[in-house]
Amino acid sequence: MNKSLQGRMPGLGSNLKRNLHFFLSGLVMHPYSPSSLLWLFSPMGAQIPTGFCRVLSARRIGLTGWLLLHSFLSPLVSLAQPASAGHAIVADLSQKLEHAFDTGEHSDSIQAWLGQLQAVNASSPKGLGQAHAHRFRGILLLNDFQKDSALARFRAALPLYQQVGTAYQLHRLLLHMADAHFEIGNYSTCDSLLQQVTTYAQEENQTFLLGRIAYIKGSLASRQGNCVASVEAMEEALARFVECGNLRWQSMAQAEAGACLVDLGRFDEGIARYLASAKYYETRGEMRNVGIRYINIGTVFYDMGRYTEAIEYGYKAHLALDSSFSYGQAYVYNLLGISYNEQEVRDSAVYYFEKILALDSVDALQNDYLLAIVLSNLGEALGRMGQSSRALPYVNQGLALASELADLLTLSRLHVVKGDILLLLGEEELSLSETLAGVALAEQERFTSVLNPGYRNLATIYAAQGNYEEAYRYHMQHKLIDDSLAGVDKLRAVARLETEYETEKKENEIDRLSQEAIIQSLELSRKNTLLYSVSMGLVLVVAVFGVLYQQRQLRSKKKAIELEQRLLRAQMSPHFIFNTMVSLRNALHEKSKEETSLYLTKFSKLMRQILEHSRQEFISLQDEVETLENYCALQQFRYGDSFRYTLEVAEEIEPEEVLIPPMFAQPFIENALEHGIDHAKREGELTVRFSKEGDRTLKLHVQDNGRGIEVTKEIKAQEGTSHKSLALxxxxxxxxxxGLAGTLALEQLYDADRRVKGTLVAMSLPYQIDL
Structure with a gap:
């Protein structure tokens, strides 16, 4: 027994009857196992003579001897049975809870069962039931990432299991303690506990425990940066879980293997594992775990340079995760932050990283691993914003944490990030030293995601030093990895996997029926040819109906989207009309009759445009610009020319031929005029720009020189109008x-002195060509 697990134990005599009961019970259940005899003495801390064990081992006395001893002692079990009325209830509840935690089934009953277990324990607080209660509540806390509280529960259960538990129960507890120490970062203690459990699990051939051990070892290797060893361990764990039929842990092993495959640059394999895991959780309605898998998939898209898709999956994860799950939300914010950072929306990136540091999940959960990652990302974002001096302390703090945790992946990345920042500060030699350290570690562990920016930075540094031979060499290595990451085959493979996953969710029932029909036809074919033909006919009928059903589903989905768009436009129109009527009311009070008449004329024209557009899914860009021109003129009239406005369309766009969805720009123009621009200064500026972004999207920018996002929020709060914008x-x-979720971005603008100079809203819009 590990020294950390030893404690004060009562003498042998005071609990002989209880130990005799467990000895006999173990003998009845496992009559040929020497561990039955060890448990007569070992829970009391007594030293078991080696010779005694040899004499009583099955190898010495033989099978016949064990059978005779078993038949002689079995009748004594009832005499040694503890006199507890709730013994059967405790056994039943613990079995249900064990099954629920291992498989994820009946998870909604766990709290009720724990309550019943607590009630049974009220009369005997130091019994086996109390040990179970501590262990199972500890698992709940660990699942909620409350690691220290979980470990405290496990430690409370330890002496109770040592006194009255079975070998299996004790080693299950030790496995949970290893889990908790891993999450906290006590890797040596975790490894020591795993060795104890491994010995027992191998002797008793406990397949599920061996799978759990391999899973934790794989996670440990991943945390320490050994991705190859981690994948091997997860494959072993997966094989064990398949052998014992545990779908829940198969899903978890798939996801962990996926993470390491991604770190090794095998993106298509990694995303396949994530999608397999997400499919399992989605069928069970476990949205928290679905959200976690969305974070994983978003991270893969980030590593492939597909930042829009990464942001889309970040928002999907945010919606799937409940707001109280701050640990998961922290990873969502990190994904959004790094993706916005790569899109050069620096303020948004820093905003999300700082949101993580403000969450309880960093300090309360003592998650130094997460903190090291966040510090790395925050330092990189600030460095790219040109705030290198502010970035360096974050990076140094992250380096210290990553080194302490032996987190090689984050450590190598931080060295490269620090080298980049030092280069911006003009420290070329220090920059070279840091970058080489990061690249060497990444080459050793094959961290493709670190090597790519590392080689790029080395090429830049050597070029700045005039060492063009080395600069060219590292540039070619960077280009080789970059081309590999953006390879057409990988992109197609990921797109195919994602499409298959989405299609499978919709056609799951059809596939199941088709598979059943095929299986039935194969079975019948062994009996006679006639039944085989009939079965194949049924399969064809099911397939035809499946195709028809799929087409009907697609038509229904398209119709539903069109109706939903029409409804949203219908919602927007009354909202817009309401705000315009408010402006009209103000004009009636403040303007002359002639001015009011002019205002009403423009207003009626604008209403006709809005009502016409609300019935159309797409309108010409020319019509949209004319509507915005009319609206801005009305608002300029209302505010007494306190602002200037500009509506711009890029030269490469033909406004009469390009069709876009209506009413996207107006809410943000309204927000800028109502809350952003300070009309008292009469220096307001508003710019609306439409530019081409891709083959199927335009970029819309709405920019003002107003107070900025934070000041606007404060003013709204003071005015009691801090509700969430319906238009937004x-x-x-x-x-x-x-299909453009995640493209909407709000950025606060600053001048050279870091003073707020306005707000920029950007989003992608779909467009069509009017033929």
């Missing part, structure tokens, strides 16, 4: 329906 919610929903 509707816009996000409309973008999601067009």
């Amino acid at each position: 919610l509707i816009t996000q929903e409309r973008l999601a329906n067009f």
